[in-house]
Amino acid sequence: MDKVRLGIIGLGRLGRKHAENISYKIPNAKLTAVCSIVQQELDSVSAEMNPKHVTKNYREILEDKDLDGIVIASSSQQHASMICDAARLGRKNVYTEKPIGMTLQEIREIKTAVEAHSGMKLQVGYNRRFDTSLRRAKQQIDEGFIGKPIQVRMINRDPASMAEFIIKFSPTSGGLVMDMLTHDYDCARWLVGSEAKSVYGLGGVFVYEGLKAVGDIDNCSVLTQFENGVIGQIETSRNCSYGYHVETEVYGSNGCIRVGTTPVKDRVTYMNADGVTVKCVDWFYEYWEPTFLAEMQDFCNCIIEDRQPFVGLEDGFRAVEWACAATDAVKNRKVIQIGT
Ligand SMILES: NC(=O)c1ccc[n+]([C@@H]2O[C@H](COP(=O)([O-])OP(=O)(O)OC[C@H]3O[C@@H](n4cnc5c(N)ncnc54)[C@H](O)[C@@H]3O)[C@@H](O)[C@H]2O)c1
Known part of the structure; x- marks a missing residue:
């Protein structure tokens, strides 16, 4: 594989930074497709980075056969359904921003969908691990x-x-x-x-x-x-x-x-x-800037080397499981046992 062709869903505060890293700073990556529901974001990234495929419909990105990997950088509420759709459509390489889902039910559905598609590698955006x-x-x-x-x-x-x-x-x-x-x-x-x-x-x-x-x-x-x-x-x-x-x-x-x-x-x-x-x-971006580049570079390397990501499904699952318990603990001022 000469260059890893990536499609990105979400071009907001962070998605735009990922798009810039892919376009300008990762030699073995190519920004091939972009999606946002905000027209202005699509226009500006298209004019600057010239991706082949530009759309407001994220399913078109998930179905795009030209892509080697998908980057999900949409709002947090959208991640669970996008990850599950990507798994059902047989996508092999998916990077998602954190959190993978917002509820216990969502993360269980993600686990089921990703594990049912045994060839899928899911990288989760806990960028600090690359610091x-x-x-x-x-x-x-x-x-x-x-x-x-x-x-x-x-x-x-x-x-x-x-x-x-x-x-x-x-x-x-x-x-x-x-x-x-x-x-x-x-x-x-x-x-x-x-x-x-x-x-x-x-x-x-x-x-x-x-x-x-x-x-x-x-x-x-x-x-x-x-x-x-x-x-x-x-x-x-x-x-x-x-x-x-x-x-x-x-x-x-x-x-x-x-x-x-x-x-x-x-x-x-x-x-x-x-x-x-x-x-x-x-x-945050100023402080962690090198880690965003490093995690995306590693996502591309995982695709090329066909290896599991450093931060994966289990990590994404555990973080949300903890966050659900911690949210409940803070809201109701009580000790919560996790996983019971
Ligand atoms: N790792 C980090 O340090 C870090 C920092 C900031 C944000 N994030 C995460 O990144 C994600 C995006 O955050 P942000 O600050 O860039 O948000 P944002 O609101 O600036 O951007 C959201 C983007 O999602 C797109 N979007 C929403 N629904 C969509 C849909 N149905 N189809 C296609 N595109 C859709 C919007 O068009 C927009 O481009 C969040 O999940 C957030 O938690 C992570």
């Missing part, structure tokens, strides 16, 4: 640097500058836990090598009153106990006043590993009469 620092941390944990892992702590704060977008985006996102925390949970689960056993949480609307009307919240903290005993603490916010801030820490019997302690934008330090300052990272 070089987190991978180094994972390797050190596995090699025993911190001894026995005891606690894992994640901080995930979206910038307040995104407020207007968040209030519009929330109704299709699955809510704060489903949308933001599955990244942290997936990362924590991977780092400590265990599945969640139980979950408890607290949260609420602290700043964006508009979220109440759509049943969402803007801040929460979730405690998780893993099967191997590790205690996980995930804290998230949608109104970080200073920018985008992500931190990871795994603490064990012999030491501790921390990734991304202070969210500095670059290596510039500003000095004047007010003192010494640095700028903060503005938003």
Whole structure:
């Protein structure tokens, strides 16, 4: 195979970035087909990247025989039906943005549909797994640097500058836990090598009153106990006043590993009469940019090498299973046992 021909469904905030990576930064990939229900997005990507097939109907992408792989970057609510349709239509290689579905019923249907089509490889967009620092941390944990892992702590704060977008985006996102925390949970689960056993949480609307009307919240903290005993603490916010801030820490019997302690934008330090300052990272894409390229490059390599993706169906399933329990725990302030 000379170039992997990809079709992408969804050209919004993230789909457009995937399209740019495929078109300009992945030498063995070709953006062959695009789909969006927003005409303006189709016009702009078509004019710039010149894909062969342009449509508003996602089924045309799934049925396009010219394609080696499909990238699903539509709104979260659409993923489950698109993944199931792709499986039923016999697509072999599918990348989907997270979360794979929004309910337990949806993820069970996805599991059934994908497993029934045994040749299908499904990659899930938990891009942090492609971060070089987190991978180094994972390797050190596995090699025993911190001894026995005891606690894992994640901080995930979206910038307040995104407020207007968040209030519009929330109704299709699955809510704060489903949308933001599955990244942290997936990362924590991977780092400590265990599945969640139980979950408890607290949260609420602290700043964006508009979220109440759509049943969402803007801040929460979730405690998780893993099967191997590790205690996980995930804290998230949608109104970080200073920018985008992500931190990871795994603490064990012999030491501790921390990734991304202070969210500095670059290596510039500003000095004047007010003192010494640095700028903060503005938003998620800036911080994780290399990981979006790396995961898409790996998707193409999986197709060429006919191997399973690094983040697959089971990971996507576990993250949503946890998020359903965590959402319930935060909403009803009770401890939820997972998988019972
Ligand atoms: N991995 C990450 O860090 C990360 C970051 C942001 C968003 N995401 C995920 O990416 C997905 C998209 O988020 P976004 O911020 O780009 O959203 P967005 O609202 O900007 O874009 C949504 C896109 O989906 C398309 N769409 C919706 N329904 C469709 C349908 N039936 N057929 C075809 N196209 C359809 C729209 O046309 C639009 O192009 C979400 O699932 C979100 O969770 C992941």
